[in-house]
Amino acid sequence: MPSPQATDAAPGIPAAPGGLPEIGLPPRGATRTRPRDRRRPPAAIVAVLALTGIIAAGMQTLIVPLIGQLPVILGSPADETAWAVTATLLASAVSVPVAGRLGDMYGTRPLIVASLVPLIIGSVLCALAGGLPMMVAGRAVQGLRMGVIPLGISLLRQVLPRERVGSAVATMSASMGVGGAVALPLAAGIAEFGSWRAMFLVFAALAAVALVGVLVLVPPVRRAPRPGERFDALGAALLAGTLLCGLVLVSKGAAWGWTGERVIGLGAMTALLGVLWAIQQLRSASPLVRLSTLGTRQVAVTNIASVLLGFAMYAQSLTVPQLLQLPVSTGHGLGQSMLQMALWLVPGGLAMMIVSPLGARLTAARGPKTTLVSGALVVAAGYGLALPLAGSAVGLMAAVIVISSGVGLAYGAIPLLIMGAVPEQETAAANAFNTLVRSVGTSIASAVIGAVLAGLTTQLGDHAVPTMAGFSVTLIVGGAAALLAAAVAGLLPRPRRRRATGAPAAPGISLR
Template sequence: MGEPESPAAQAATPEAPAARSGGGIVAVLAVAGIVAALMQTLVVPLIGRLPDILHTSASNASWTVTATLLAGAVAIPAVGRLGDLYGKRRLLLVSVVPLVVGSVVCALASSVVPMIIGRGLQGVGMGLIPLGISALRDVLPPERLGGAIALISSSMGIGGALGLPIAAAVAENTSWRVLFWASAALSVVIGVLIWLLVPAAPVRAGSGRFDVVGAVGLGIGVVCLLLAVSKGADWGWTSGTTLGLFAAAVVVLLAWGVFELRVTDPMVDLRTTARRQVLLTNVASILVGCAMYAQSLVLMQLLQLPKALGYGLGQSMFAAGLWMAPAGLMMMLVSPLGAKLSAARGPKTTLCAGSLVIALGYGVSLALIGSTWGVLVVALVINGGVGLAYGAMPALIMGAVPRSETGAANSFNTLMRSLGTSTGAALVGVILSQLTVSVAGHVIPSEDGFRTAMLLGCGVALVAALVTLTLPRRRPAATSPATAATAGETAAPTRP
């Protein structure tokens, strides 16, 4: 396991689904990814009101955000591997179920515990995004693969950006429960569309067993790490809890790695992950995820701070969300351009270009974030770069792994992006908590704090570009993301 399929094995694999044009398939999977990503930002406009709504403390209410992150981190790798073993369409349908159930549980919740449970179930549904990307390789003809991969990969950013204004508008004008009833209805519609329009690709017999121990070990290690990263600022970075979680993450993940190298059918094939192209793409994914999330936190706060501060822009939550929404749409607009660039020069070039565009956006922010229009321009440039980078990552991953591992490999890459966004949030949180001013008895981030956070984003994006430059050169035969994805099945991958 872990080696590319031979040409004979590839020829023996039925490819009937690929004969379809795929327009409906791509649309359904893209919308599914957007809906899944919406769940991450669904409660953000409610955070200030949740303690009263749920009769709990602000600290407890914050778990409604953390639960989604943690549940997604645990579920995404497992769902990806199960998709490889039992069929991606089947697991796409399975992933819709926790979205529906979690939304209904949240809509009916009147206390914090059921709300956290419901939000956790919604996080499990995040597996729709990497599954959708991996399914494309099975059901689309090669000439449509590059653009489709870029579009669905960008759905994470699109859903996150659109979620803020939509959720804010609903929360300000009607009952907060409508948010969750609407998300339940959308999830049901997505499930029906997947059932009707996404074909089932053949699954190779004898493709392995599900590694339960590996799934549990990875889940525990990732939860410990993400808990420490996401809650470290609240608990204290030098507190026993935070340091203990970091230590536990290191021990558990090291033990998990040793186990995965010895088991016959690993949860994540670390030998495949260690290939130069896969490893460096995952490192770049962490860095790009970190850079992407930094600007989201900074720009949303700047938009909502009072104008009297001299650097705040005095917008409501709803208005701030509307100013940021076009940035999510920008990711959708640049995805076909990224696919064309990847076809002409390879996904390595697209990933590097995306990282440099992100750095450019952060660089010009130092002169533009004093106005709402300047913030919009900065957000458009940065998210345009993110769209280029996110679209190239799956193509690089699928260009280096066999077809039987696309689900697991893409899910692991999605996990790396999530780790990057969590790390970005933690780093920006530290900067903004250290560089502050006191106004009317309230401590708020200073203008220097925001500018320092933007410089951090610029630096991280430049490092991502440097990492991308060390990726292997594209093989001459791999002239597009589609052929790059196929190359992983027909030729030995480049090794360090």
């Protein structure tokens, strides 16, 4: 008889023959579309959902080639045009947990559609923007799209045969890296050789194609709220306030001064709202996020590791592009143009997609815990490789490929760990919360790496630029975060033993 301490799967998860939770089943109250319906083959479903993930992730990096030009384009100071980047981050953070909860209540497919529509509208608003207010508004509307990734992962669990869920989830997870890597050179090329307005219109058209693909190829899974189930509007408002205050603090802390009144006030407000939100969630009969589920060992450890991996992933995104673009006269810059820099980074994003099926095989053979630990160690190895190879573009590309491969392995395992430990009717909300904590990791990385590089500078004419020592510190910090993520992932619970029948465990859930 298996030990009751061997797993942290939440109550209400059906057991596979080997005593492990199943992940290929639809939520309670849902009607599952036959996965072998020839009109909607599984490969087409995975492809169109991965496309939505690529477009959603690419929208974050879309504006990067324009950052230096925004003050001229919009006729506003640089510190104000920075809100064109921050607005998307804030809207994404607030909308993701809301979309996840609504997806669990009413079905994930309608929420994916509802996330793609504002992506199209926001892109058109940005293309038509004649000033800062309209650009910020468009970018904020675009930010409502990030729910498509956790929603898509949850939908894969509902509509695919169980044996295909692991590889499909890995592909969907890899779409986040591919989107950023592909969107950057595409946006840079359009901005350099065409019009910045065309850049937004191209992505609006791509989002429209993805929307049609979802409507045509992705099967609906009918879902109705259970008796007494309702949307927690108060919890959503409190969480939104907490996230808005916290992310503005992290984004603007360096510019405003970490000891300034605004930063201290935002910190106090973040803490207060966060405590009120937690109390309200514990008392709510139908909470936005069930904290008792998030507190189980498997989910809590996975989320902590996700924060560290989000930090490690984003640290190289802040470091490597600067090394590639700084002038050669600095002694460590490689003098690449924006487009050249973006092209050097493309192989990293493609590596994530190539590695994802390998990660799925490793997960099927050894369990997602092994894949997560292995991915974090590969990320750390990539940072170790970057230190001696930072003097050449080829060397940095090789390091990015290794880091991205590790991220692809880890990110493919994380949703399976989450889905293996939460009740079926909470899948989308739990995945959405994990997406949120990863974005918290990237936000922390932005503040930490920015502070390190700002503190270790040298003069180049009238400008202060980061020194090679500063870049080395950021690479070490990124590698340390990845090693810490591997150590944390090692704390995941051991799997239950298989029963004497020898029946196979549910795929992708064993925590070896």
